[in-house]
Amino acid sequence: MNILQIGLGGFGKNHLRAWAQMGKIRDLRVVDLSEDRLGEARHLFGIAADRVGREYRPFLKDADVVDIVTPSDSHAALCEEALRLGKDVFVEKPMTMTSREAERLAAEVERSRRILQVGYYYRFHPIAQYVREQIRRGELGAIRCLSGRFMGFKRARTDVGVTHTDGIHFIDLFNALIGESPREVYALIRDHFGRGMEDFSIVLMQYPSGIVAQVESGYIQPGNWVDRVVPNAMTTKEITVVGDRKTIRADFEIDKVEQFEVRHELQNGIWAPVHGLCTSPRLRSVTPVELVALELEAFLKSVADRTSPDPNVVESGTKLANVMEAVYRSAKSGQAAAIQSADVQASSLASLIEAAPVGR
Ligand SMILES: NC(=O)c1ccc[n+]([C@@H]2O[C@H](COP(=O)([O-])OP(=O)(O)OC[C@H]3O[C@@H](n4cnc5c(N)ncnc54)[C@H](O)[C@@H]3O)[C@@H](O)[C@H]2O)c1
Incomplete structure (x- = not known):
């Protein structure tokens, strides 16, 4: 080949x-x-x-x-x-x-x-696959909300804003975990560096099922760990998935997963947490290169079998592009932006970003 x-x-x-x-x-x-x-x-x-x-x-x-x-x-x-x-x-x-x-x-x-x-490549991460399997088996119960932080001091990319390069990893991952695409987003972005693209971003998403998710990304917040991909950078890449039976919190940088069996019950007129087991499963640790190899192997398998890759071009291309345009429309208008199949299409992102609020 x-x-x-x-x-x-x-x-x-x-x-x-x-x-x-x-x-x-x-x-x-x-x-x-x-x-x-x-x-x-x-x-x-x-x-x-x-x-x-x-x-x-x-x-x-x-x-x-x-x-x-x-x-x-x-x-x-x-x-x-x-x-x-x-x-x-x-x-x-x-x-x-x-x-x-x-x-x-x-x-x-x-x-x-x-x-x-x-x-x-986070889809191929053992942590993501574990969380996906736990959700699929109903271990978490009904999913209520997800949150992710993908941020840390590092050089600002010049091709796209931070939501489009970092936040998008967790937007894609959340879609994969719960098997839905958001129907509405509300986004706050800031261009402190004055580059015409954001260096800080908070995206709130609402899914058709009612699940709510939040993704924070940025170059101006500290990260917890030395970045394994970008030289001279600190990073935090962590997610929390909250179900009505179990909650999982995971840190991709140190391969740490914590599971909390906690639910709230009405006791004497107070909604109080009832604590069950708190466990920390040990999962296989992978380097960024191993993760890339995992996704390239999956790609070569699709090529050999002539089967559509997972994620396919609609999930990982069209739907995410619609979400990103809604992010910038929302940031520009200050309103929530709906994502519909007949989405208002932008011929250039710059037209959406240029009037977004800028803060110093
Ligand atoms: N999956 C991840 O975690 C992850 C991490 C970092 C970057 N990325 C993605 O990888 C892509 C590249 O990022 P990067 O950090 O390596 O960028 P980079 O700017 O460091 O490197 C891009 C390279 O492409 C080369 N190039 C540009 N146009 C070319 C052309 N027409 N022909 C041949 N070479 C060309 C440049 O010379 C440069 O060496 C981006 O899309 C980025 O979003 C993904």
Whole structure:
């Protein structure tokens, strides 16, 4: 199999290590705009000179699958070009900048019968899989609310705002955990740096079932741990899922899961907590590279079996693009924004973000 990886930046290096871990270096061609990054890849993994380059097009026609790890605003065009040439594609999140682009890609996937998988790697995390299974088995009872914090001091990305790069991980994860997409969002974002995109964000979501979720993200709040992906950064990546029988709190950075069997009962006119077992299951610890390898393996399995990936292009592309546009519409208007199938589509995110409130 001929694999073409496009993009060898901060996260592209993790993809390269994951391909190496999977024993795929011999099948790999790597493209990046930077000669230095290509040189480093050649040096570290012994990739032949004729298998690296600064232009992707000369490599694209012979590729069977394409792995896109370039900045987010380049994803839509690269995906479309690869799909049109009949390639199966793995693309890092977010799939596109707008819902219009997402729908074009979904239509191209449908027409071409190609595989397109988006890199939401928390779905593959043992913690996420454990929580999903607990919910599926009814262990938590009825889910009431979820909250997530994905934040910490780190460099501000220049392709998209913090909701669109970090918050979106937990928005996607929450959708996966409860098997729904939000019907309404209310968002507060701030652009303290004055870059035209947010560095702080709080998104409240309401799901059709009535479940409520909150995702906080940002570069200006401290994190608890040294970030395992971004150099020189501190991070917090934790979620809480509250059910009427059990609550789970999990910290992805230190692989810690706590389960509380606590419910409230009316006792002498007071709603008081009744405490049951508090447990902390030990789950397999995984590195970011192992997680990328897990999702790339799932992608290659979809390619081999010709089955739709999980998440599919609608879940991980179109629906999330609709949520993101509603986030920016809400932040701009100061009102909750509904997410409907006939969503108001933005041709550019900038038009939604530019008038959002800015605080210093
Ligand atoms: N899943 C995760 O947890 C996670 C973490 C970090 C980044 N990401 C995603 O990965 C993507 C890349 O992020 P990054 O931090 O590596 O960005 P980056 O800016 O560090 O690197 C991007 C690389 O792409 C290269 N590039 C850009 N256009 C190119 C082109 N046309 N042809 C060849 N190379 C090209 C650049 O030279 C650069 O080396 C983003 O979409 C980001 O959202 C995902």
